Amino acid sequence: MYEQIRRNRRASWLLMGLVVTLLAALGFVIGAAVIGGTSGGLGLLGVFGIAAIAWSILGYYSGDKMVLAVSGARQVTHEDEPQLFNVIEEMTIAAGLPNPPAVFVIEEPTPNAFATGRDPQHASVAVTRGMMQMLDREELQGVVAHEMSHIRNYDIRFATLVGILVGMIALVADFFLRWSFWGGGGRRRGGGDSNDQAGAILMVVAIVLAILAPLAAYSVQFAISRRREYLADASAVELTRNPLGLARALNDIAADPRPLRHANRATAHLYIENPLKNKKTKEVSGVFDTHPPIQKRIAVLLEMAHVGPEALVPGRRAATVAAGAGAPAVGPAGVSAAWAPVPAPHEPPPPPAVPPAPPA
Amino acid sequence: MIAVIIIIVILVVLGIIFAGMYNSLVGRRNQVDNSWSQIDVQLKRRHDLIPNLVEAVKDYMSYEQETLTKVTEARAAAINAGNQGPQAQAQAENMLTESLKSLFAVVENYPDLKANQNVLSLQEELTATENKISFARQFYNDSVLTYNNKIQMFPSNVIAGMFNFTTRQFFEAPEGDREVPKVDLR
Numbered sequence: 384m385y386e387q388i389r390r391n392r393r394a395s396w397l398l399m400g401l402v403v404t405l406l407a408a409l410g411f412v413i414g415a416a417v418i419g420g421t422s423g424g425l426g427l428l429g430v431f432g433i434a435a436i437a438w439s440i441l442g443y444y445s446g447d448k449m450v451l452a453v454s455g456a457r458q459v460t461h462e463d464e465p466q467l468f469n470v471i472e473e474m475t476i477a478a479g480l481p482n483p484p485a486v487f488v489i490e491e492p493t494p495n496a497f498a499t500g501r502d503p504q505h506a507s508v509a510v511t512r513g514m515m516q517m518l519d520r521e522e523l524q525g526v527v528a529h530e531m532s533h534i535r536n537y538d539i540r541f542a543t544l545v546g547i548l549v550g551m552i553a554l555v556a557d558f559f560l561r562w563s564f565w566g567g568g569g570r571r572r573g574g575g576d577s578n579d580q581a582g583a584i585l586m587v588v589a590i591v592l593a594i595l596a597p598l599a600a601y602s603v604q605f606a607i608s609r610r611r612e613y614l615a616d617a618s619a620v621e622l623t624r625n626p627l628g629l630a631r632a633l634n635d636i637a638a639d640p641r642p643l644r645h646a647n648r649a650t651a652h653l654y655i656e657n658p659l660k661n662k663k664t665k666e667v668s669g670v671f672d673t674h675p676p677i678q679k680r681i682a683v684l685l686e687m688a689h690v691g692p693e694a695l696v697p698g699r700r701a702a703t704v705a706a707g708a709g710a711p712a713v714g715p716a717g718v719s720a721a722w723a724p725v726p727a728p729h730e731p732p733p734p735p736a737v738p739p740a741p742p743a
Numbered sequence: 744m745i746a747v748i749i750i751i752v753i754l755v756v757l758g759i760i761f762a763g764m765y766n767s768l769v770g771r772r773n774q775v776d777n778s779w780s781q782i783d784v785q786l787k788r789r790h791d792l793i794p795n796l797v798e799a800v801k802d803y804m805s806y807e808q809e810t811l812t813k814v815t816e817a818r819a820a821a822i823n824a825g826n827q828g829p830q831a832q833a834q835a836e837n838m839l840t841e842s843l844k845s846l847f848a849v850v851e852n853y854p855d856l857k858a859n860q861n862v863l864s865l866q867e868e869l870t871a872t873e874n875k876i877s878f879a880r881q882f883y884n885d886s887v888l889t890y891n892n893k894i895q896m897f898p899s900n901v902i903a904g905m906f907n908f909t910t911r912q913f914f915e916a917p918e919g920d921r922e923v924p925k926v927d928l929r
Binding site: 465466469470472473474476477478479520524622624 | 774778781785864867868870871874875878879881882886
């Protein structure tokens with residue numbers, strides 16, 4: 384886990400450096416093409432570079448607020464949503480975090496959830512209304528444990544920065560492309576023929592770069608999410624000691640075909656499952672998927688619980704809870720598991736198919 | 744001269760390693776203490792919630808006085824056991840859990856109660872508190888495991904022996920053959 388935290392801290396710095404460099408380069412090429420000459424390039428390089436640094440700092444400190452605002456999330460208190468609040472507090476204790484994250488609700492019927500922030504002291508969890516209505520307490524616990532693992536790992540810092548910075552690169556490149564297509568380039572005047580030719584070449588380079596920059600940025604985004612989701616699933620089980628809760632929750636989420644209105648390409652990777660729903664049931668993950676195939680995640684969780692897919696059927700809930708799957712359930716059943724005589728095992732059985740085993 | 748420098752370098756490196764081990768032991772010990780106090784907070788919270796629950800259900804349950812009395816008595820016993828060490832406390836809290844379980848089972852038989860908003864929200868709070876207790880216990884036991892491992896494993900056991908770090912008890916360890924944790928319980 385500490386290895387994970389270190390990696391996320393380093394990755395966050397690298398990402399900010401990369402984005403500043405990329406934008407400065409973009410600024411130089413666009414500047415040279417549009418304003419003309421090296422001085423124009425350097426001028427726009429400076430402007431873009433400073434803007435990128437400022438935006439990185441802003442993204443680091445208030446990226447979470449931007450993400451929450453874009454997602455239409457509203458902060459709630461214990462009085463508003465006692466059960467959600469309690470489940471989050473339970474998982475905070477299980478994870479040994481000093482204080483619970485801020486709790487937000489997104490008023491949408493599609494079940495989904497995400498966590499954001501820069502460290503466990505400045506973290507937020509957002510859950511959709513549909514998630515709270517559709518899932519029982521045990522399943523909600525699994526989902527919240529998954530988000531808590533992202534918080535504990537500092538995944539949230541990196542993922543939030545990716546959203547903010549990738550979003551910006553896409554925005555800038557998009558803006559430039561549109562602007563150049565609508566004849567913005569015609570403002571170059573007064574130069575000689577040779578200058579015009581050089582300008583044309585630079586223009587092509589600028590357009591190519593403007594297309595490539597967001598692609599590069601997106602591929603960073605795709606690369607990060609998939610392994611992290613498996614890892615967060617595994618650590619969620621370490622917290623709840625109940626793989627079935629999360630497995631059933633993912634099953635319910637997979638069953639819902641509706642896309643999340645408030646999600647977009649810059650924030651999609653934050654969610655527990657891809658909110659943009661080009662839902663596939665395929666077993667292999669494509670290059671441009673932000674999330675691993677949900678069926679595969681469910682299969683891994685079921686394997687941890689040593690049960691078959693029939694355990695996902697709601698009718699069997701009572702039976703699996705009685706079998707002592709781990710964490711306490713709703714109501715009276717919850718009381719029973721609370722004081723087991725033996726200290727709980729330190730680690731759940733390692734997931735057989737998860738890429739890297741989480742460092743203990 | 745060179746030999747002296749080498750010896751000094753070795754001593755400094757050893758000192759840094761020792762300091763690192765000592766600090767990590769202290770950190771682990773503090774984590775154990777802190778996670779213990781987390782359990783304690785949740786236990787108190789449960790003790791505070793129970794009178795409200797009893798108050799809310801007692802008018803409906805005139806025929807179940809015995810169950811209610813058991814809960815009240817178990818609560819009193821659990822509060823009393825609070826300063827008798829983790830062993831006695833765990834036992835008393837187990838009794839309380841059992842009595843609550845039978846109370847909730849009885850509530851299932853009263854449709855009026857199951858529909859009562861106040862009882863429902865108290866039930867949610869108590870369920871949450873039970874869960875928090877069990878998760879706090881889980882975290883405490885994990886912390887104790889890591890801490891005890893550090894104390895007993897080479898090389899940190901050398902430092903632990905020098906500075907009198909002692910192993911801690913799991914929340915439900917068998918008979919008190921280990922040293923009782925030094926925790927302040929009221």
